[in-house]
Structures are given as structure tokens and as C-alpha cells.
Amino acid sequence: MFCRMDPIIVDLTSENPVYEMSSACMECYREGTTRLMLTSIPYFKEIIVSSFSCEHCNNFNSSVQPASTHAAKGVRYTLTASNITDLNRQVIKSEFATITVPEIDLEIPREAQKGSSSTVEGFLTKTRDGLLDKQPERREVCPDIAEQIDKFCSRLDNLLLVETPFTFILEDPTGNSFVENPNAPEADPFLKTEHYIRSKDDEDLLGITEIKEAQDDEGEEKPQVVQNEESEVITFEAMCNACGKEAVCNMKEVQIPFFKKILLMANICDHCGYKDSEVKSAGGIAEKGQRIKLKMTDSDMDLDRDILKSETASVNILELGVQLTSGALGGRFTTIEGLLNQVKDQLESVNPFSLGDSATRSSASKMSEVIQGIQDIIDHKKLVELIVEDPAGNSYIQNVYAPDEDPNLTVEFYERTEEDNDELGITDMKTEGYEEDAS
Template identity: 30%
Template sequence: MSEHEKKDEFFKPVGELVEETAGSKVPNNIQQDPNNPNVLYYSEPKDGETPVTTIDSLCMQCHNPHGKTNLLMTTIPHFKKIIIMSFECDKCGFKNNEIQTGNDLQVKGVLFNMDINKLLNNGDNYTKDLADFMNRQIVKSDYGVVSFQFIPLDQDKNEIVQFEIPKGKAQLSTVEGLMMDTILDLQALQHLRKYQNVEAYEKINELIHCAYSLISKNNNGKLEEIVDGQEQKIHESIEFDSEKVKKYSESINEIKVTIRDPSGNSFLEFKPFEEGSLISYNKKEFFRDDEDNFHIGLITKDQLEEKKVLNQVVDKYLPKIDEKSKDAASDKLVDEFVNDIETFVDSCPSCLDKHCITNMKPLNIPHFKQVLIMSTKCDKCGYKSNEVKTGGGISQYGKKTILTITEETIEEDLKRDLLKSETCKLFIPQIHLDIQEGTLGGRFTTLEGILKQVYDELYERIFQESYDSMEQETRDNWLSFFGNLSNVMSGKLPVGQDKIEVILIDPLANSYLQNIYAPDEDPNIVYKSFKRTKSENEDLGILELLRQEGLSEGEDEEVEVN
């Protein structure tokens, strides 16, 4: 058995560990190396022994050397391997618990965004969607940063309330759980801030009332926190101003949650898209920059400073090229290698080896534009990736493409070429498929190919790993979703449907769905152009460019262009 396989034996699912623990005795599975007392090693528990390990630890409150730390190595869906630690001191009563990831660093960092809006509309889905939003599972690793934004309907009268949970302690909780923890943590020192820093006290007091109003709204005004097995109401330990709670409850219209983790080991639970849902969700992966590599320990502070100095020197001595010369040079360059594959060497994003090879090939798509297909491979660590980037300038308008598929056309439609850019959203409402921008990255494949990638990603990485821990309703929704998706991939329409619609929405108009009737119009495809919103321009990083050019910063809502 390989070393990797042996290590996996230590991280068993929680269900198996519970069964092993029941009625078993407690061993000490962490032993000293007889040749070196400073080295500890882990031994797998014997038959009849619990996998929980207890070791003596120094209490950081009273410095008692005989505090007890319990360790449990296990696996949790989506978070893979974790080490659960619990400390208790019999002398002073101090208690603490935390988790640490047992995973390797991922090749890319992750960025999760989830928001729920129209909270003040009180529609049919309001209660269900708010509960769903608040109960989404969150895994925050040591390097993850979680941000919350509470956005009022009228931002002229009310300010946006926001807070951030910095990197540090790893946590396994829910959206509501993190908000509740924040209230308790901030309230702990409010009695000191009230006299030492009045301004900070007032701002934190507003934040506590805002978060409390939304948690209370989700619990019909009843909020309870479990402390040492006893129910303790938060509003009994904190003096809440009912007028402030009411103000935020009646003004907050949107909640946004963002998780950014350069290690790639954080997670925000995903559930199948439901038509009419107030919740939007997306996940993006990104390559770490030098600052990220420093913060997760891949490079030292000296190496970071060296890279900064080198970048400054390179920027200083690069030749300045005006826009016209730059465009002419780019056109000439494209003409020179349009039929060739360009190869260049750069650092591997996974192991940072400086001999990672990237191949790049330009490709002209008829009736669309030129794209760049890039393939990266590292011979040292085996890292591989493929990406597609569209060329050309920024489109004035966004583009919405709607393909109507019927039973007669589905086989041919599945063979259509599809270019999905990183900024494109893909929907099939009839089977509740919702792919947000950033998901899957840039892809150039067929419609059938993109559906297969979605199936593999969701089934293998989410559904299979969390099947046993799912609620029955959630499990049934997933099974229904996969059944409908499988039918479409095999050339069948979902039961009870006479047609389905594939909708591509790209604010940069960089996505493409093949017109099989070209150069004539495709009778099954409808194209719509729309003006981007200010929020979309900001997310795309072009808001400042529009300001410099004196152009419109965007609309409040997407507006179709005739």
C-alpha cells in the first residue's frame, strides 16, 4: 500500500468514525519517536479503540501543563480531510475548539459569491429562499476571508453595512452561524469600546443590530444559541434597540456573501437552481499572485520583496508604445503566427517550477471573431490546464443568445459548437440548470460537451461526496436534476416538456453558439443586445475606463437595445 493510501486511512468519513467510537476505549494514538523525543507520529487505532486521540497540552490561560486536547482526523463532504481539535483545562475551565485542513494546497485559489435580493418584496419564495440562504454550509480554511454586505433598497437614505471575517481560525458553519458568531464576538468587548472608542462602539452596535435583524427575520423573531448544551437566547445577553432592529428589517433588500481563499480549500454549498429563486451563486477559480503565495507560505518575505523590485524595474524600462502603434504591432503579430503554435515558458501555478510550458494557438471562428486556445503542462508536477480567450476590443453592449430546442432538432442542436467565455452565464430553465459567470472557466466545445462537463463536475465533486449527509428533499432535487440533464444529453426532452431553451448571457458579448444555417439566419436562435448595468461594468473592471472617457457608467438594470 502506498504512503498516500495509508494517509487516507486516517481520514475516514464522520459516519464510520461515530460507529467505531461507540462503546470503545480511548487510546493515545500519537506517540513519541524512541530515537527522537521531539518527533511525534500518528498510529492507526487498533480494534476496539476510538479514533479520538487525547494528549496533554499547555493551557494558554493559566499555564497548566496538563490541559487535555482531543484530536479527530476525519473527512467532511467538500472539505475533504480535516483535523478537529478540542481543548479543555480542568484547572481554570478554559475551553477552545477549532479545525485544521488536512488537504494539500490547491492549484488555484477560489472565489465564491452568493447573494439574495428582493427581500422586501415578500413574494411566494421569500421565506423559503431566505431560510435556504441562511442554512448554506460554509467551510472557511485558515487562509479564507469571508465578507458580508447588507444592502438597503434606498442607498441614499441608508448606508451599506458590511463586515469581514479575516483569515486565521478555520471554521465549519452556515451563513447564519457565521453571522451569529460575529454578533457574539463583537459584543464581547462592546462594554470597553463604549468608553474607550465611542465611534467604533456606535458603528459596531449598528452592525450587530443589522445582522441580528436578518437572523431574527429568518427565525420569526426567535433566536437561540446553544452554549454548553443549554439554550441561551442572544437577545437576553445583548440589549437590542427594537427601533434599530425594525429599521434594518424594513430597509435591507439584499445580502451578499463572498469567500476568497488563495489556498483553494474553502467551500460554499451549492444547490440546484430553482426557477424564481431569489438566490444567485457563482464560483470562480484564480491563479495566485505573489502576495497570495507569500500569505500561504509558498514564498518568503525576502522573495516577495525581490519580485516587487524586479517588477518595478521591468515596468520602468519597458518601451512606451502609443495605442495606434500597439494595435498595428498586434495585427502584424497575429498575421505572423496565425497558422503556427506559439510556445513560451513560465512559472507553474502549482509548484512554481520555472520551466512550465504553455502552447498558444489563434483560431478564427466563422461569423464570430478570433480566439486564443491555450494549453499549459508542467512536466515536474504534472499540472495541466486548458483555456480559451476571446480577442478583440470590449463590446459596447452585452449579448443574450436564446436557442429553442425541440424533439425534432435536439440531436443536431447537441452537436452545435459552443464558446463559453469566463463572463458568460448559461441557463436551461426547464431543467433548473444555472451556470454563473466564472464557472468552468472559458470553454470551446459542443453543447453536449458543456452539459457533460457540468454533469461530471456536479455529480462527482458535490453530489457523490455529500450524498449520505443530504436532507431527503435536497437529495430528491439533485436526483431529479441529474435525471433531466441525462435525458437532454442522450437526445430526449425532459418529461412533460415539448421544448427547452438554452440561454447564454454575456455582458462582454464574447460567447458564441454555432449557427448551423450560416450565412442565413438560424430560425431557432434569437439574439438580443442589452446595455450593461453599472454593477456589471464594475465587476468587469471597465467602470474606471468609462469614467475616463466620459461615457455612461451603466444602467441600474439591464436594458434591451433594439
């Protein structure tokens, strides 16, 4: 039985309480022991670490489960491994995540190695060991299949030597998986992180569809779309990204002076208290990409500037080596000070292996210096140049001298690359020839 000790969620230290309970062994069906620790990876999220051992047959296994709910979006990490160092990157794979290596047609399904924390090499090596586990029996019963497995494992061994670069893709619809960026807070040129909206199949897999249907079957009166003429706020039914229950979304169209219209969206859940806000452009994608540079000269004035960072924009502070990709913060309409606070919070949570007990001394020192540098900007102790780059052209920093020109603010327009167009979905857009298709 559990011996309840408070607090349940504790820091990741050796003094953490560990709960033990008796459970059946799935190998010999005798009594074994499950050990459970509820903890949190520093600056990442809360997790449940569990292990099972059987003293009768020596069966042992362990797993890692997120103690928090699903993230708002799914996540896809694409790592181009080019040297042995890349094999040592830490990886967290949730129970719903899949790993693929296209070069050798390898796929580690969500059922395999689920709830695991290891390295890139660790996941690939465990896959190889699993394939080789029953090879002596296969060679006796199915020699052709055993030969194919031997050949595949040989290819896997060559891959682990990293004689040529290969692609390691981790995709998780829950958004709770992770691949280490050893260069954090700088962008990693070999690691691409994409946040995506879950599909209907993803929602079915995670049980979100059942939650929606159960709520609909309750027969409760649902909030209708209501427009308040005075405030022009539109309220409609939504689903909470934290607990999956019914929530309310408030949306309002706002005209930013000397820029364009935007949509402010705020989600509120009365069940769990979760709140979230997001900004979206009310218009389409601009003709060209946009790069906005603000050279700070007066902390009082510059920190109070309004800023619109669209969900497709990245944020760079070159003096500190900070590079946050477009998916890091989503869409935000705030002040420069507010954005810097969000950047600081993001850096403290984005990489669990750069801070805390799991970090190396050099990476922890580097990240701490960057976070302190951002705090110095907020505390009016440091002036930097802030760069917001948006291939969709929907971001904005307030010109405090408007309608006159701002001497410290420059806006550059550039031609998007093919990769930019592909990420924005422009490549696959079809705007002509519908009449011919219909006929």
C-alpha cells in the same frame, strides 16, 4: 502516534478512521489529545477535520482545513440576508478567508474562526460571544471600552433578528471557502459569487511569491517563449495552479468560421500532472451584450455543435431549472455535449450541501433529478433549449447550416446594464484625455 490506515481520503461517514495523537494544551500546558480525520465532503472537496481536547482544564477547539491545494482564483461571496432562513445557510471559512458585514462595520479577520464550518448565524453568534467573554473584567478596568462593546453586541443581536436585510461577505484568496446556495442548481438571487485573479498581496499571503522566487533561485534553465511557425503555437513559462511549481502554457490563436478569433490556452504541469485549458477572446468587448438560444431538435446534430462559452457568459437550461453564472465554468471551447458534461460535473461539485450525507432529502432529490436530466440530454433521451448569455458578446454556438440561416438558433443583442458594465470593468475604463493628463 498515528496508526496508518488506507485509504487516507475517505467518504464522509461515521465509519471513517480517526487518528489520535498527544499534544500540548495551550491553556494549561499539560498533555491533551488531538483527533484528526482526513475525509471529503460529498461533491465538494477533500478536507481535514481536527479537534483538540484537554481532560485537565476542559479546553476544546476544532477546525476544518482543505486537504487540496489553492483554487485557480480567489472567490468572493456576497449574501443579502433578508430572513431567518438565510441565517441557516452553511458556510465554510478557510484559514485565509475574511467575513465582513458592512451595515455594522463588522470584520471577522482571517485569524479568527479560521478553518471553520458553521452557519451564517453561527459565525455571527461566535463573534458576539467572543466579544462578551471578558466583559466583566473590562467593566472593572476599562468601562468606556466595555460600554462600546456592549453597544456593538446589541447591534449584532438586532442584526441576528433580521428585522432589516444585511450583507454577509465572505472573501477568500485561496478559493476554498463556500456559502450554501439552497436553490442549487438554480441561481440564487440573494447570493452573488465572484471569482477574481489574486493580487500581489494575496500571493504574498499564500506564500505563492516565495515559491516563485525559490524556483528562480534554483538557477535552472527556464523555457523561453517559442513560436512554432507550422502550428503557430506559442509556449511560455507559467505557474501551476495546483502545486505552485513551474509549468508550461501553450497558446494558439484560432479563427472560428463566421465568428471571430479566439485564444486557446492549455497549462501542463510535469510535477503533479495537473492540466487545465481556457479560452479567451482575441478581440475586445463587443458593443452590445449577446443572448444565444439553441432549440435542440436533433440530438445527433445538436450535441456535436461547436460552442464557445467565454469566461463572462452564463448558461441556462430553463426546462431543468439550471442557471450557471459566468464564473462557474470559465472560458470553454468545446461541443454542446462536452459543455453539458462540464455543467453536470460542476453541479456535482459546486454545492456540498445539496448532495450526499450533508444534504436534506428534498435538496438531494432535486439536485439528483437535475443531474439525471442533463444525463438524459447527453444520452439522446431529452431535447431542451440551451441559452448562453454573454454581456461581453464573445460567445458562440455553431450554425450547422452556415452560411444559410439556422432555424433553431437565434442570436439576440441587448444593451448592457450599469451592473454589466461595472463587472466587465467598462465603467472604470478611461480611453480619452491621456494627453491632457500627461501635460
